[in-house]
Amino acid sequence: MAVANNRWFKNTRVTPSLIFGILLITFIVLVGILGPMLIDVKMARVGAVKPNLAPSVESYFGTDSQGRDVFTTLIMAISPTLRVGVISGLVSVMLGLALGLLSGFFGGWPDAIIRTFSDVLMAVPTLAFTILVVSRMDRPNIIVVALIVGLLTWAGTARGIRSQVLTIRERSYTAVARANGESEVEVLFREVMPNLLPLMMASFIGAITAGIGVVMALEVLGLGNNVIPTLGMMIFWSQRFSSVLRGMWWWWSPPIVTIAAIFIGLFFLSWGLDRFINPNIPVNLGRRRRLLKAEQMKAAASAQSTLATTQQAPDSQQTGVLQVKNLKVVYETARGVVKAVDDVSFTLQPGERMGLIGESGSGKTTMVTALMRLTRPPAYIADGQVLLDGKDLFLISDEELRKLRLKDIALMPQAAMNSLNPVIRVRPQIKDGFRVHGIKLSDKALDEKVTEVLRKVGLRPEVANRFPHQLSGGMKQRVAMAIAISLSPKLIIADEPTSALDVVVQKQVMLTLSRLQQELNAAVLLIGHDMGLITQFADSIGVLYAGKLVERGRVADVLGNPLHPYTRLLIDSLPNLEGKKELFGIPGLPPELLHLPTGCAFHPRCPFAMERCRQEIPTIQSPTTGFDVSSTRAPGAPGSPKSAERRQVACHLYPQNSRLPEIKSVTTSMLTYATSENQQ
């Protein structure tokens, strides 16, 4: 099945909102600026024309009760309205920027004072205060009004800028700049401010909107400057002369529609601008999603038809408790499609502990979510099957899958800090599991079960009454474990359960997990990057690199005789407590999944790379039978023929070779080969 093609996706962050906003605002601005030059402005003066006329050919929008031509007045009014909004917006943003920078960058006293003022301003009804001041002015000067509004509305911008500055200050590139000897002020201008640009633009548009809003409100209330017509004044006058009640709809509706258009335009402009600048918001995914969904449906349909012809054998011995076949999971990004999990297959026997090792970005967590069909956009399952005891998890209905979760297949999440609902206590979160899987017990019996399951993970019963934030990291991880084992599942998927914990707690958690696995005789798929930890726990391991499974086998076999160069280098990079040796890591960096090397993904970093490795992607397969796999075990050892079958590697060195040659040093010419030809 073809995976989604790069050609489809527009590499652009321009959204319909942005275009609409720009067009609308530009149109209005043009009308406001050019309009007065093209029409007879005298018609906007009081008494210029006959009053109270309905729209006609001579007077497009009719005339008002003061003898003005509404159309002309409208065109004349746009510019002052926008002007005052822009001025107050500018004042507000400039002030907000300055104070926010001061506050965030220098902290201490300036920060405290500025924050107090902005808190106060939040409690002050802007309109009311403006009314207070402006009502005392006979002829409110537009500039003064704009200034006052700006003075009252800087708080929001300042607050946003302050928190951005605080975040940016702590980022590494500012630390680097400081280390390079830049002064605080230089850091401010060169590092911090450019990163504030997105926030500034959004604030500016927001401030203009607020400015126009407040000034318009003032004018509608009658506090505007009576001489220069603005849109707000038009509404005020129309109200004054009861245009609504007198049915003179042509007087009050044009300014309202225009003002509404201005606000709508500004809204969409800021919405679209936000999406344009902020790289975190996904855009234009609708079309891609639909297209990929179509492919998925086709794949499911064809898989269904092949299933009808093959025999389903729910024999655990044959198929194992978990069988993953050709799993492919892709991510759609703005820059193209990323194959996070690329054609991965493996089998897990009941009660077996398997470790899956990979670096960050090798696709581990993506696989975990895919196994339980929890993949969320922008990740999509592109192909493959996941058989739990023979049942294809991708083909069953949502409801059936829901029933399987926790009961047959349970997840132990990574970083349980965020995996528990923060506003509910621990007890209901454990009881949840029992309740939704139809276990009808009395409250008391359920409470006992909760205590029992907590005891199994080594936690006291009182923990059940706490909120998650009251527990330490290790305790939270154990609560997650308790939930995972509560219904005695057949398969437990542990996604880096100890990555976020310190070493001592890691050991406790792993011992607990080990004990639980033995008690339940559940199969465990342990995922992580800590080779030492995983190999101590697991019976067999698999090694992931760039989304592909590159080696598979029993722990003793793989550790004693690693076949894939990557595995070998991984093992070699572990420090040895028993002696001194030169430590070298693996040269180069893991490949960027968007720009994978041709052929074998590992070849740029591989000490044994050949020409073939650059051209052809190796497939994972058993090495030949002449190959001595169980070199560390006596022949005839229990289960060895089957284990030999399950020894697999994806490398062009086999089956010609029987084992890896010695690696003398890793600073080979392969390195220059790697840097010049393959880094992009």
Add this chain to the structure above:
Amino acid sequence: MLKYIGQRFLQFLLIIFIANSLTFLLPRIIPGDPIQEALTAKAATAGRANVDIQAWAATYNAKFGLDQPLWRQYINYWFDMFRLDFGYSLNDYPATVMSKIQAAIPWTLGFMSVAILLAFIVGSALGALLAWPNSPGWIQGMVPILMIISAIPFYLFGLALIWIFGVKWRLLPTGGAYDPTLILRWDWKTTANILQHAILPATALVLFGVGSWALSMRATMITILGEDYITFAQSKGLPDRDIFLRYGVRNALLPQVTGLAISFGLILGSGVLIESIFTYPGIGSLIYGAINSKDYFVINGTVAIMVLCAASALLIVDILYPLIDPRIRYDK
């Protein structure tokens, strides 16, 4: 916990202090003292009440006259503030400002709180549904409509509504809180009449409110639905509805409710425009009338009350928030 309340209360006092000081200072920065002129003018024109007004003008001059040093004026100002004595209304003398405010507040509070609450409930429910990826397509299509509605200031809706329902179709009254000929009593007829008059302004407010509440709830929900505990809840096999309500909405409500509380705080201020358009006799109309008749005492008093209301609401939010967010309540 006590320390927390104490801190917030001090902040409350600080807000009142600064805001009211601004109210004192700002008008005095502008050259000319219109109050003085207005009082003098009134004293000159009033008939029988002349003596009272002159006495009043004299008292005012004693407290805030130009011959008083600024700091003493300031102290006098605060004395009055404590007793909520905002003086007399220039227009409706001998009515006190406070009495006018007291007459107007119930209308504003009653009608605005119902409107805000309604907009919040409908808007938040809509917003939550919009964020749920599995909701039907027609609901998703409402997003642009809501965006447009929330962008337009609500008083513009108001005018359109008055025209459609009040003038063109003559279904509903065009203004006021109740029929001018009605005598207010606690009976069904009065209530019905009040409700009838409240429909249009409430609709304008609710329409606009629903738009902005829905969008903000949607944004919060989308962030929350991306959290790890949602994935874990799904892995437990919890049904969609459970996750949506207990894990999603329950967490999203926290910031939403804070926003609601702040809205209530600014309730007196927000009503200004809607009441002026609908001639609803609440605080908003009061200030509107005061602007037009240059009744400075009423303006000052109303603004002071608005500030008091907003600051109190903030204080109440800060004190009550721990009750709904256990993370703050049980902080060791």
